[in-house]
Amino acid sequence: MTAADFADIPGTVLFDAQQSRKGYALNQFCMSLMQSANRERFRADEPAYLAEWPMTPEQREAVLARDMNRCLALGGNVYFLVKIAATDGISVQEMVGGMTGMSEADYRAMMLRGGRPIEGNRYLHEWSGRKGSV
Known part of the structure; x- marks a missing residue:
């Protein structure tokens, strides 16, 4: 099956190899939040911390807006995105x-x-x- 096979299913973003490549830097950023020092740095200056990651401007904007649906569309994986929520105490x-x-x-x-x-x-x-x- 391909992403096109899932295009008619509401709310479904297929996390395949293409999405994984697209979201690699975004997901690596999320994983960095597993370390308390990185969470502190991110909370202290979110734009500066995000600038350290080779994410697209759209990915950075989605993170700053906490638009998780947009993050998914831009290659984020929900299992990584929960690190952002946890950092926010959500x-x-x-x-x-x-x-x-x-x-x-x-x-x-x-x-x-x-x-x-x-x-x-x-x-x-x-x-x-x-x-x-x-």
């Missing part, structure tokens, strides 16, 4: 809830009910006339 549930436009409480409640219902969420072409995204 739980994984709060981060992914925000990525879906939900509060942490609403996201948790939805997941406890079994997750997002499949009806109407299988394919983007089912969303005819529907506003919003995943």
Whole structure:
């Protein structure tokens, strides 16, 4: 399967070899946040710390805006991106809830009910006339 095979699935970014290459520097930056000294440096001056990484301007902007959906589109891997959330003191549930436009409480409640219902969420072409995204 290719990324094109997943293009009609709402909220899906296929993390394949191409995305991995595209997001390599972004994901390496995220992994650097596993060390407390790096977290402190990042919190002290985010733009300066990000400038040390060979990321694209779009990747840096997405990190600074904490736009995790954009980070995914730019090659970020969610397992690495959670390092940013942890550095900010944000739980994984709060981060992914925000990525879906939900509060942490609403996201948790939805997941406890079994997750997002499949009806109407299988394919983007089912969303005819529907506003919003995943």
